[in-house]
Amino acid sequence: MPRLSTLAVLLATLAAWHLASASGWVSPFLLPSPRTVFETLIDLSVSGVLAKHVLVSLRRVVSGYLLAIALAVPVAVLFSLSRPLRSMVEPLLEFLRQIPPLAMMPLLILWLGIGEAQKVGIIVLSCFFPIFLGVRGGIAAVDRKLIDVGTVYGFSRTEIMLRIVLPSALPSIVVGLRIGLGYSWRALVGAELIASSAGLGYMIVDAENLARTDIVLAGILVIGLLGLVSDHLLRALIRRKVRWLAEDLEMARA
Amino acid sequence: MLEARHLGKSYRLGEADVVALADVSLAFPRGSITTVVGRSGCGKTTLLRILAGLERPTSGALVRGEAGAGRTGVVFQEARLMPWLDALGNVAFGLRRRLPAALAEERSRAALDMVGLAAFADAMPGQLSGGMAQRVAIARALVTEPDLLLLDEPFAALDAFTRRAMQGELVAIWQAKRPTIVFVTHDVEEAVLLGQHVLELERGRVVGFEPVDLPFPRDPTDAAVNGHRRRILAKLTAPPPPHAAGGPAVSSASPADKETAP
Numbered sequence: 001m002p003r004l005s006t007l008a009v010l011l012a013t014l015a016a017w018h019l020a021s022a023s024g025w026v027s028p029f030l031l032p033s034p035r036t037v038f039e040t041l042i043d044l045s046v047s048g049v050l051a052k053h054v055l056v057s058l059r060r061v062v063s064g065y066l067l068a069i070a071l072a073v074p075v076a077v078l079f080s081l082s083r084p085l086r087s088m089v090e091p092l093l094e095f096l097r098q099i100p101p102l103a104m105m106p107l108l109i110l111w112l113g114i115g116e117a118q119k120v121g122i123i124v125l126s127c128f129f130p131i132f133l134g135v136r137g138g139i140a141a142v143d144r145k146l147i148d149v150g151t152v153y154g155f156s157r158t159e160i161m162l163r164i165v166l167p168s169a170l171p172s173i174v175v176g177l178r179i180g181l182g183y184s185w186r187a188l189v190g191a192e193l194i195a196s197s198a199g200l201g202y203m204i205v206d207a208e209n210l211a212r213t214d215i216v217l218a219g220i221l222v223i224g225l226l227g228l229v230s231d232h233l234l235r236a237l238i239r240r241k242v243r244w245l246a247e248d249l250e251m252a253r254a
Numbered sequence: 255m256l257e258a259r260h261l262g263k264s265y266r267l268g269e270a271d272v273v274a275l276a277d278v279s280l281a282f283p284r285g286s287i288t289t290v291v292g293r294s295g296c297g298k299t300t301l302l303r304i305l306a307g308l309e310r311p312t313s314g315a316l317v318r319g320e321a322g323a324g325r326t327g328v329v330f331q332e333a334r335l336m337p338w339l340d341a342l343g344n345v346a347f348g349l350r351r352r353l354p355a356a357l358a359e360e361r362s363r364a365a366l367d368m369v370g371l372a373a374f375a376d377a378m379p380g381q382l383s384g385g386m387a388q389r390v391a392i393a394r395a396l397v398t399e400p401d402l403l404l405l406d407e408p409f410a411a412l413d414a415f416t417r418r419a420m421q422g423e424l425v426a427i428w429q430a431k432r433p434t435i436v437f438v439t440h441d442v443e444e445a446v447l448l449g450q451h452v453l454e455l456e457r458g459r460v461v462g463f464e465p466v467d468l469p470f471p472r473d474p475t476d477a478a479v480n481g482h483r484r485r486i487l488a489k490l491t492a493p494p495p496p497h498a499a500g501g502p503a504v505s506s507a508s509p510a511d512k513e514t515a516p
Contacts, residue, residue, distance in 0.1 A: 145334050148308055152328045153348035153398075163347075167338045244338045244378055 032214040037221070040214040049203070054222065056198040057188060060116065061230075064123025065184045069177070072128050076135035077161070093132075101126040102190050114195040119188060126187035127180030134176015138169025174238055181234055185227045200226075256282040256305070256402060256434060260314035263300050263458075274300040276458040277314070284401075285432040289449030291442055292490065297458040298438045302328075302406045305436055327395030327433075329408040333387035335379040335394075341366060342375040345393045365397040366390070368427065385416040389423075396427065403433040407440065421447055425470045442490070446482045447472045454489055462489045 014034055020026045021033040028036070044050035079086050101122050108125075112118040142165050150160045166173075192201025200219050207215030263275040275297040282288050290298045303309040304316065306328045335344045345362040353361070366372055369389040379387060388408060395403060405424075409417040421444065428435055439445050445452045446466055454462035466482050473479065 145330065145332065146336065148330070149328075149334050149336075149347070151308055152306055152326060164336070167336065170338065242338070244380075 029211070029213060032217060036214050037217045040212075041218045041221070044215070044218060050218075050222065053198060053200050053203045053219075054226070057192065057200045058226070060119045060199065061123060061184050061188055064120040064188070065127060065181060067120060068124045068127045068131055068180060068184070071124065072131035072176075072180075073135055073173075076132045076139070077166075079136060080139040080165075081161075097129045101187050102194075105191065105194055109195055114197075119191050119196070119199075122187045122191040123184040127184040130179040130183055131173075131176045134173045134179070135169065137176075138172030139165055141172065142168050170242060174242075178231060178234060181230060182227065185223065185230070189223055255284050255318075257317040258282075258301075258305070258314070259317060261301065261304060261311045261316070262313035263297075263304065263309065263311050273458050275304070275311070278455075278458075278460055279314075280453060280460070280463070282434055282436060284434055286450050287428060287435040287437065287448055288451045288453060289437045289439060289445040290453045290455060291439055291445035291486065292455035293440060296455040298440075298455050299406055300458075301455070302404050302436060302438045305402075306404050325398045325400040326402045326404065327398055327400035329388070329391050329395045329403070329405040331407040331410055333379070333382075333384075333391040335382075335387055335390055337379050339379075340375065341371060341377050341379075341382065341390045344379065344390055345397050347394060348398055362393075362397055365393040368396065369393045369423065385412050385420065388412065388420065392420075392424070392427075396431070399431070401433055403428075403435045405435065405437045407438055409444070410439070410441070417444075422471055424448065429470065442483050442486050443474055443479075446479050446486065447474060452482070452486060454486055456490060462486065 017031070018034050021028050021031050032040075041050070079090070104125060105122065108118045108121050112121050146164050146168060147160055150164045155163065188199070189201040189204075192199040193205050196202040200223050204216050204219040207213070207219065258278055258280045261275055261278045262273070265272045265274060278297075278301060280288075290301060292298050300309065304311050306326060308328075335341075336347060339347065342359065342362050345365050346358045349358040349361060363372065363375060366375055369392055371386060371389050371393065374382065374386065374390075377386075379390075382390065388411075392408070395405075409420050412420065424435075424437075425448065437445075437448055439448075449466055452462075452464045452466060453460060454464070464482060464486060468476070468478055
């Protein structure tokens with residue numbers, strides 16, 4: 001439950017927004033009042049336009065995010081297991097990590113077109129590294145003393161990986177997963193702004209071209225809300241599945 | 255019967271050879287308690303880690319009689335519990351793969367009961383005190399019914415009262431189950447209270463072996479106990495004989511000892 005002070009800050013922001021446009025201090029065209037935006041939001045919901053764009057964006061995020069997990073986790077585990085592989089490939093990955101995914105957009109458009117593959121591609125690019133680094137870091141930081149316990153019981157390498165290393169890397173993996181989810185939203189909207197025919201990012205640019213700042217703001221609000229909701233859902237899932245992690249969840253909000 | 259034959263372990267640290275253990279030979283009779291005592295860096299942890307199979311000796315060999323290797327349980331200085339498992343899960347940790355789940359749980363509950371923690375089966379490691387966590391670690395080592403139980407300063411991090419209680423519990427468990435126990439400590443009193451034989455190590459070498467033929471449980475204020483303590487302390491604090499006075503490389507702690515040194 002949000003606390004009273006949290007609620008007060010939200011209300012104050014809303015009030016300042018309202019005053020800024022109601023007093024004529026900012027032109028209502030540049031900053032439509034909260035009420036206008038709210039009404040626009042209702043209109044968009046009733047007409048089904050919003051739902052259509054939200055669904056398109058959601059589908060892209062979910063598929064890109066899952067694909068990134070499916071790639072990043074095994075690669076990170078492989079890297080942790082093999083020192084030669086690490087020293088050979090990690091410098092290249094470090095280089096790639098420095099490139100903002102949006103800078104890859106022109107190439108991705110040429111390679112994958114402007115369809116779904118390109119959107120999913122940009123999401124995978126943007127959330128691969130947080131997840132990869134979370135898994136790598138978690139595995140690298142495993143307490144050798146816990147591994148001793150497994151060795152005493154005669155565990156095989158696989159058993160040590162599955163029963164000791166991965167569980168103890170989980171807090172760091174979870175942080176990577178949460179940061180990755182945040183990144184994937186950002187990258188998606190960026191991709192939809194540049195080249196798209198549906199999705200929340202597209203809805204915003206389209207509204208900008210029609211000079212509908214109220215729709216732009218409504219879209220921004222929805223994007224923020226969806227990000228919050230998805231992070232909450234992920235946390236709730238983790239809290240239910242991995243109870244011992246509950247207190248670690250509050251760190252690393254992304 | 256477990257026998258160490260001329261066990262030696264040395265590490266290469268830069269230019270110097272660090273000798274952690276030099277030519278230790280000793281038999282551990284079946285069902286006996288042997289304590290190993292010495293100051294930090296004397297090689298006692300290295301000896302235990304070799305006995306546990308966590309490290310290989312660089313010379314000598316370990317002979318484990320009676321139809322091959324039996325089960326080994328190890329208790330470390332820290333509890334080393336898996337933070338994602340509750341107390342019961344930690345005790346069952348080494349059992350699951352050889353037993354059906356129901357039987358594993360039954361055995362684990364019995365082991366927790368033996369260390370007096372039956373009511374804390376659901377507690378997570380973070381919720382346990384140091385003494386309780388160490389009890390869980392002991393239960394985890396006991397649940398496989400080991401015929402060799404190795405303990406590396408298991409009570410060193412506990413307060414004096416808890417330590418005394420745990421020493422009593424260990425003796426009771428030993429009397430009930432009769433595993434072969436090797437117990438490493440830097441506390442001479444503890445070594446005398448628990449050991450049927452006390453092995454004294456100094457700079458990786460055996461400097462004394464003292465049988466302590468007193469009934470259990472032993473009283474730390476008992477005159478005979480104190481006699482043993484005095485003799486062992488005298489040996490461990492005596493200046494080293496000239497031939498054993500190695501350079502600084504020899505006297506420095508081995509990597510394995512540094513890991514658990516306070």
